[in-house]
Amino acid sequence: xxxxxxxxxxxxxxxxxxxxxxxxxxxxxxxxxxxxxxxxxxxxxxxxxxxxxxxxxxxxxxxxxxxxxxxxxxxxxxxxxxxxxxxxxxxxxxxxxxxxxxxxxxxxxxxxxxxxxxxxxxxxxxxxxxxxxxxxxxxxxxxxxxxxxxxxxxxxxxxxxxxxxxxxxxxxxxxxxxxxxxxxxxxxxxxxxxxxxxxxxxxxxxxxxxxxxxxxxxxxxxxxxxxx
Numbered sequence: 026x027x028x029x030x031x032x033x034x035x036x037x038x039x040x041x042x043x044x045x046x047x048x049x050x051x052x053x054x055x056x057x058x059x060x061x062x063x064x065x066x067x068x069x070x071x072x073x074x075x076x077x078x079x080x081x082x083x084x085x086x087x088x089x090x091x092x093x094x095x096x097x098x099x100x101x102x103x104x105x106x107x108x109x110x111x112x113x114x115x116x117x118x119x120x121x122x123x124x125x126x127x128x129x130x131x132x133x134x135x136x137x138x139x140x141x142x143x144x145x146x147x148x149x150x151x152x153x154x155x156x157x158x159x160x161x162x163x164x165x166x167x168x169x170x171x172x173x174x175x176x177x178x179x180x181x182x183x184x185x186x187x188x189x190x191x192x193x194x195x196x197x198x199x200x201x202x203x204x205x206x207x208x209x210x211x212x213x214x215x216x217x218x219x220x221x222x223x224x225x226x227x228x229x230x231x232x233x234x235x236x237x238x239x240x241x242x243x244x245x246x247x248x249x250x251x252x253x
Contacts, residue, residue: 027075031192044138046233053166059084063099090198092116101152109154112183121151177217179210195227
């Protein structure tokens with residue numbers, strides 16, 4: 026079920042069993058933006074059905090928070106265009122090449138949640154972004170300013186953040202997590218990320234696999250195991 030966060034922001038909630046992340050949605054007066062493309066075509070289509078049931082137009086642009094499969098392997102099924110930073114796009118290029126060379130078994134064997142998402146011999150399809158950005162950019166979807174920017178984070182080195190200042194919301198993807206699969210957090214990167222979040226205009230953070238929380242809670246959890 027689609028959930029409304031603010032006047033202009035909704036999200037399609039995460040699911041732990043198939044490791045599906047929250048998919049965000051920002052409604053401008055002129056056009057709409059999605060945050061992340063989903064784990065597979067099935068995930069993306071479920072998200073779109075929820076939008077249509079709520080009378081919301083499909084997104085014309087999907088912004089990718091980082092390259093991991095649960096956020097990107099639905100890119101081939103999105104409406105409109107996808108945008109990612111250059112590092113994210115390179116990771117997708119590399120993974121697509123590996124799938125072509127080795128087949129999907131290595132991917133399916135990475136985790137049980139992946140096998141559940143792709144049960145029934147669903148095809149694993151990886152595509153790259155339609156647009157690539159470096160550092161930062163600002164969009165106006167119609168009386169709705171959206172800031173897109175890269176930042177250092179402990180989860181991956183290709184994190185993209187999406188901030189909607191007027192709505193007080195910051196989408197951080199999985200940036201606050203440790204690295205897969207050990208989930209260890211680099212203390213220095215955690216501190217840098219905490220400062221990035223702290224300096225934003227947002228009051229609420231939406232992570233990839235958690236409910237929306239005040240940004241102070243996100244910072245606290247991020248720094249919990251970091252010794253000053």
